[in-house]
Amino acid sequence: MSRGTDEATRAFAEGEERWPRFAEAAGALAFVSVHALPLRLRERVIGALNLFCSSPEPLGEEDVRVGQALADVATIGILAQRSREQADLVTTQLQTALNSRISIEQAKGVIAERHRIKLDEAFTILRRHARDNNLRMSDLARDVANGSPLPTRDETLAARAVDHPETSPAPDLWPVHPPDHSRVIRATRTSG
Known part of the structure; x- marks a missing residue:
């Protein structure tokens, strides 16, 4: 069938040694021969439509034409379904990638704000923490992004020292607590 041409009728008796259980089951249903028609679109063969017959004679020309028409319609349906499944898979993968990217950007922002560092440094910390702990980055x-504890101060310092040694602050200059932006300091001007 890989040639894409219809195969001659085969009597099940010829296949008893090769496919004994199949030949027995087909015989129990009164089938004595099979004719295989290719499921193809142009040169692409995706399978075969098997026509089971209760007579050992080959199919007539009209039966082969009708059978091949059914095979052609089945081919179109199968390929359309495959195409849709592939499109759905790509859509799902793209949506997952977008969702992951959004989470990563949010987490970078959280880490950068809490540790007063640049976004690329926050990404390095996030990536290193995921790798070192065998976690998926997303x-x-x-x-x-949902509030779980951030990488520790030591993890942050280690990542910064390795990836950005020129900008790594001395440990004693590192903020111990995240900045508190809830208070606003107001300066008043006095005349004097």
Whole structure:
């Protein structure tokens, strides 16, 4: 069938040694021969339509034409379904990638704000923490964005020292607590 041409009728008796259970089951249903028609679109063969017959004679020309028409319609349906499944898969993968990217960007922002660092440094911290702890980056990012504990100060310092040694602050200059932006300091001007 890989040639894409219809195969001659085969009597099940010829296949008893090769496919004994199949030949027995077909015989129990009064089928004595099979004719295979290719499921193809142009040169692409995707399978075969098997016509089971209760007579050992070959199919007539008209029966082969009708059978091939059914095979052609089945081919179109199968390929359309495959195409739709592929499109759905690509859409799902793209949506997942977009959702992951959004979580990663949010987590970078949280880490950068809390540790007063640049976004690229926050990404390095996030990536290193995921690798060192065998975590999926998207899962870690989602957790951080949703309020889970951030990588520790030591993890942050280590990542910064390795990836950006020229901008790494001395440990004693590092903020111990995240900045508190809830208070606003107001300066008043006095005349004097």
